[in-house]
Amino acid sequence: MKIGIVGYGVYIPHYRIKVEEIARVWGKNPEAIKDGLLIEEKAVPGPDEDTITISVEAARYAVARAGIDPTEIGAIYVGSESHPYSVKPSATTVAEAIGATPALTAADYEFACKAGTAAIQTCMGLVGAKLVKYGVAIGADVSQGAPGDELEYTTAAGGAAYIIGAGDSLIANFEGFFSFTTDTPDFWRRDGQPYPRHGGRFTGKPAYFKHTISAAKGLMEKLGTTPKDYNYIVLHQPNGKFPIRAASELGFNMDQIKTGLLCPKIGNTYSGSSLIGFANVLDKAKPGEKILLVSFGSGAGSDAFSVVVDDSIDQKRNKAPLVSHFLNPCVYIDYAIYAKYKQKFKVATLP
Amino acid sequence: MAAAARFWRKIPQRYNLIGTKCSACNKVYFPPRYICPVCRRAGKIEEFKLDGKGELVTYAVIYIAPRGFESQAPYIIGIVELDGGARVTTQIVDCDPKDVEIGMPVKAVFRKVNEDGESGVIYYGYKFTPMR
Amino acid sequence: MRDVAVIGVGCTKFDELWDTALRQLIVDAGRKAIEDAGITGEEIDALYIGNMSAGRFVDQEHIASLISDYAGLAASFHTPATRVESACASGGVAFRQAVMAIASGLHDIVIAAGVEKMTDVLPSETTFTLATAADQEWETFFGATFPSLYAMMARRHMHDFGTTREQLAMVAVKNHKNGCKNPNAQFQKEITIQDVLESPIVADPLRLLDCSPITDGAAVTVLCSADIAKRYTDTPVYVVGSGHATDTIALHDRISLTTLYAAVFAARRAYQMAKIEPKDINVAEVHDCFTIAEILAIEDLGFVKKGEGGKATEEGLTAIGGKIPVNPSGGLKAAGHPVGATGIKQIVEIVYQLREEANGRQVKGAEIGLAHNVGGSGGSAVIHILKR
Ligand SMILES: [Zn+2]
Numbered sequence: 001m002k003i004g005i006v007g008y009g010v011y012i013p014h015y016r017i018k019v020e021e022i023a024r025v026w027g028k029n030p031e032a033i034k035d036g037l038l039i040e041e042k043a044v045p046g047p048d049e050d051t052i053t054i055s056v057e058a059a060r061y062a063v064a065r066a067g068i069d070p071t072e073i074g075a076i077y078v079g080s081e082s083h084p085y086s087v088k089p090s091a092t093t094v095a096e097a098i099g100a101t102p103a104l105t106a107a108d109y110e111f112a113c114k115a116g117t118a119a120i121q122t123c124m125g126l127v128g129a130k131l132v133k134y135g136v137a138i139g140a141d142v143s144q145g146a147p148g149d150e151l152e153y154t155t156a157a158g159g160a161a162y163i164i165g166a167g168d169s170l171i172a173n174f175e176g177f178f179s180f181t182t183d184t185p186d187f188w189r190r191d192g193q194p195y196p197r198h199g200g201r202f203t204g205k206p207a208y209f210k211h212t213i214s215a216a217k218g219l220m221e222k223l224g225t226t227p228k229d230y231n232y233i234v235l236h237q238p239n240g241k242f243p244i245r246a247a248s249e250l251g252f253n254m255d256q257i258k259t260g261l262l263c264p265k266i267g268n269t270y271s272g273s274s275l276i277g278f279a280n281v282l283d284k285a286k287p288g289e290k291i292l293l294v295s296f297g298s299g300a301g302s303d304a305f306s307v308v309v310d311d312s313i314d315q316k317r318n319k320a321p322l323v324s325h326f327l328n329p330c331v332y333i334d335y336a337i338y339a340k341y342k343q344k345f346k347v348a349t350l351p
Numbered sequence: 352m353a354a355a356a357r358f359w360r361k362i363p364q365r366y367n368l369i370g371t372k373c374s375a376c377n378k379v380y381f382p383p384r385y386i387c388p389v390c391r392r393a394g395k396i397e398e399f400k401l402d403g404k405g406e407l408v409t410y411a412v413i414y415i416a417p418r419g420f421e422s423q424a425p426y427i428i429g430i431v432e433l434d435g436g437a438r439v440t441t442q443i444v445d446c447d448p449k450d451v452e453i454g455m456p457v458k459a460v461f462r463k464v465n466e467d468g469e470s471g472v473i474y475y476g477y478k479f480t481p482m483r
Numbered sequence: 484m485r486d487v488a489v490i491g492v493g494c495t496k497f498d499e500l501w502d503t504a505l506r507q508l509i510v511d512a513g514r515k516a517i518e519d520a521g522i523t524g525e526e527i528d529a530l531y532i533g534n535m536s537a538g539r540f541v542d543q544e545h546i547a548s549l550i551s552d553y554a555g556l557a558a559s560f561h562t563p564a565t566r567v568e569s570a571c572a573s574g575g576v577a578f579r580q581a582v583m584a585i586a587s588g589l590h591d592i593v594i595a596a597g598v599e600k601m602t603d604v605l606p607s608e609t610t611f612t613l614a615t616a617a618d619q620e621w622e623t624f625f626g627a628t629f630p631s632l633y634a635m636m637a638r639r640h641m642h643d644f645g646t647t648r649e650q651l652a653m654v655a656v657k658n659h660k661n662g663c664k665n666p667n668a669q670f671q672k673e674i675t676i677q678d679v680l681e682s683p684i685v686a687d688p689l690r691l692l693d694c695s696p697i698t699d700g701a702a703v704t705v706l707c708s709a710d711i712a713k714r715y716t717d718t719p720v721y722v723v724g725s726g727h728a729t730d731t732i733a734l735h736d737r738i739s740l741t742t743l744y745a746a747v748f749a750a751r752r753a754y755q756m757a758k759i760e761p762k763d764i765n766v767a768e769v770h771d772c773f774t775i776a777e778i779l780a781i782e783d784l785g786f787v788k789k790g791e792g793g794k795a796t797e798e799g800l801t802a803i804g805g806k807i808p809v810n811p812s813g814g815l816k817a818a819g820h821p822v823g824a825t826g827i828k829q830i831v832e833i834v835y836q837l838r839e840e841a842n843g844r845q846v847k848g849a850e851i852g853l854a855h856n857v858g859g860s861g862g863s864a865v866i867h868i869l870k871r
Contacts (some may be wrong), residue, residue: 046444046462047366047422048423048442048444048462048464048478049463050463050473052463052473052475053462053475054462056461057460093366096362096366096367097366097367097475163481176362179359329483331445331681340422341422343422347421349418350415350418350421350605350607350610351605351606351607361620382620382621400509402510407634408636408639408740409638409642409740410635410638410686411630411631411634411686411687411689412684413626413628413630413685413686414685414686415610415612415628415630415685416625416628417626418607418611420770422728423626423686425684426626428625428626428627428628428635428686429632429635430734430735430740431634438735439621439735440618440621440622440734441623442625442626448687453638453639453642464624464625465624465626472753474558476625478625
């Protein structure tokens with residue numbers, strides 16, 4: 001029995017801020033940042049958007065694309081590091097808003113930027129064991145970078161939802177996955193803190209590269225595949241540079257990398273990052289093509305998936321907006337409006 | 352501080368535009384009504400889900416915002432006509448005031464509407480954006 | 484049904500009255516009205532008090548008892564008192580209750596009063612409370628403010644009939660001009676169209692000077708059965724028409740955004756009772772909580788055709804000296820809008836006009852006057868026609 005994707009949906013907010021604008025505020029050289037991080041601009045949530053609203057929009061599109069009855073969904077997991085509540089699940093609001101309640105299980109996941117792929121794995125298990133017909137896995141974030149921190153150039157907002165099921169009407173199926181997990185404190189946010197802290201250059205080699213490369217290699221070894229077997233590779237995108245370097249080290253070329261690489265235009269959408277890139281690949285892929293998806297979450301771990309595109313892609317693709325719909329047109333805001341929308345200052349109330 | 356129940360009982364309407372329809376006269380009501388103003392006791396009220404696509408009937412741009420909406424000002428408030436003539440008062444978002452016009456097609460989106468202070472429940476619900 | 488007359492009126496200054504509490508406001512206005520009528524407290528059969536929200540504005544409910552008490556009536560006579568609430572139309576509806584009490588034969592002499600103390604809470608709280616006249620669950624919950632509801636009517640009126648931003652401003656300019664001659668008015672200062680157009684935006688297309696202010700104040704009238712009116716005064720003013728109507732509380736549920744059908748129906752009922760037509764009205768006090776509201780009012784009352792209110796204002800039809808002078812008191816815009824008191828203050832002004840006591844703002848030879856009082860965005864309306 002093939003287990004795979006019966007529907008997917010993405011949501012990226014309408015607003016963008018350019019690297020130049022953030023650099024202007026902090027007196028930095030924008031060209032150096034753009035070259036160093038390979039990023040031009042990032043997606044900014046509106047003042048009324050958060051992980052729940054982004055998840056709902058993405059999930060509604062996923063249901064529309066799948067063409068399923070939402071009451072047949074047996075599980076919903078929302079992966080994020082920016083759940084609006086510390087206690088009270090995002091998943092219940094999403095379940096209600098897509099009409100999946102009440103006969104289902106739901107929970108929120110947190111694993112820095114890879115909570116969404118962890119949610120996919122859980123759904124694969126439930127579907128594979130025939131415990132549920134469909135499971136919804138969401139990765140979404142409205143990530144926070146402290147003003148002035150290097151993270152501020154990349155921390156973005158967006159999300160993707162995947163409906164996992166089994167059978168014949170799949171958009172794509174999973175050949176297998178391999179996860180690589182260690183206790184590596186490269187990036188964290190303590191409870192009650194508004195902004196995360198990170199280990200600077202420590203986030204690179206011992207964290208991002210070690211985990212993504214190990215997971216990808218582990219999977220290819222397990223399946224007996226090589227980079228040549230894949231039409232596309234999609235990695236987590238903390239910036240534009242890291243995924244290109246990791247993919248190159250694994251032996252992939254730019255043709256395989258570029259379709260799934262959205263960070264330069266939308267920034268790092270955290271739990272949404274690799275999943276939005278993956279959606280952009282599904283938007284374009286042909287039946288039979290093969291995709292290597294590798295997430296990364298600080299703390300740290302990577303989930304690598306080998307995915308084969310199925311025949312249903314062509315008939316389902318246009319039943320919901322493509323990723324490109326969210327890339328254009330968008331509205332560019334300056335740093336003051338950005339700070340206002342992100343509620344970085346207290347707004348005066350009427351006396 | 353409001354009791355959470357006041358918000359919670361309206362989740363079907365606020366999240367999913369579940370209104371009512373009188374099957375005697377076919378009029379659609381949103382927010383839901385318990386009695387049809389046309390047929391009154393001869394009417395038959397049934398649940399009816401509106402599809403969230405509509406047209407802007409009028410609007411204003413609010414500069415002096417009420418509690419909880421301060422950080423959004425200026426923002427657009429409008430009246431949108433949905434299926435069967437049902438109308439809602441709603442924010443029009445992701446849209447510059449100078450690009451709004453009466454008659455513009457709009458669609459429902461899911462947004463944070465307000466919250467019960469910093470520690471209270473977050474209120475989610477519909478807003479509308481221009482059809483793109 | 485017995486005929487009813489107004490035999491005494493009184494009003495406080497309308498203003499931000501920092502040193503005066505609600506209970507004192509109503510006593511001050513009441514004393515003036517009772518002295519004007521020449522009655523004694525013992526003769527008062529009942530009190531009807533219009534008040535929108537003492538509970539929110541001064542944390543005090545049960546104000547009927549409070550007012551009877553502080554008027555010196557409760558302990559001595561145990562006079563029955565009733566608070567009436569219909570948002571901004573509370574005063575007008577209280578007046579109607581008094582009229583009905585006398586017309587029915589139940590009472591002979593009744594007080595109809597209105598009071599609102601709006602400055603004892605912060606302005607944000609005051610505006611929140613005013614917005615409770617709208618649908619809290621389906622309008623204000625989604626961020627609608629009270630001015631924005633009227634702004635949406637204004638936008639639609641401009642769209643449908645070509646009413647201009649300047650014509651809206653002309654309502655405020657006229658009412659400020661009238662207010663200059665009213666010693667009780669909150670603003671006694673002329674403004675220009677330019678002043679209105681340059682004032683801060685509240686809810687586009689409406690600006691600050693399109694909006695009535697936050698005001699403290701009280702107004703009181705003394706009514707009695709017409710057959711005994713002459714015992715108390717040589718100049719009774721008769722209540723010849725009274726109409727009251729409701730409409731959907733939410734603006735979005737109305738069949739029109741440019742007609743307040745509550746006002747249309749209340750007017751129809753009042754005209755019918757008075758057996759007169761709109762053209763017979765010599766002077767009117769209308770509910771100009773926002774400039775657009777006066778334009779809607781003169782159309783809904785039948786003074787001009789639907790859609791022609793802006794043009795009529797521009798042409799001076801509603802100015803003192805015009806064909807149908809509207810809001811000689813300055814209206815809500817210039818005289819101030821202590822919500823529960825407004826409907827009674829309108830009656831007070833019409834009584835002054837019909838008694839020819841409106842110094843400096845007198846509409847010459849006015850014999851029939853009309854008061855038009857609206858609740859919320861038009862969920863209720865009450866209209867009275869008075870004749871000397
Ligand atoms: Zn019906």
